[in-house]
Amino acid sequence: MPTYNEMVGKRLRSIRKQRGLSLQDVQRLSEQEFKAAVLGAYERGERSLSLPRLQRLAEFYSVPVGQLLPLSLI
Numbered sequence: 341m342p343t344y345n346e347m348v349g350k351r352l353r354s355i356r357k358q359r360g361l362s363l364q365d366v367q368r369l370s371e372q373e374f375k376a377a378v379l380g381a382y383e384r385g386e387r388s389l390s391l392p393r394l395q396r397l398a399e400f401y402s403v404p405v406g407q408l409l410p411l412s413l414i
Contacts, residue, residue: 345382345385348409348410349383349385350383350385351409355400355401355403355407374397378386
């Protein structure tokens, strides 16, 4: 069974790809707020996201925070 971090990462990757963005695009468009390497680690579930960081990513992608959470937690 996937870990919580992996499930959140899968949601993050899905939303980024739905918007047609690469990791480098996010880094550039966020003016380096979200580094490509760090965002990639979030998406792979290798790094935990703090709640404020999750909220900032939701704002960046223009989605409710709940959309970034695994469906089993909503």
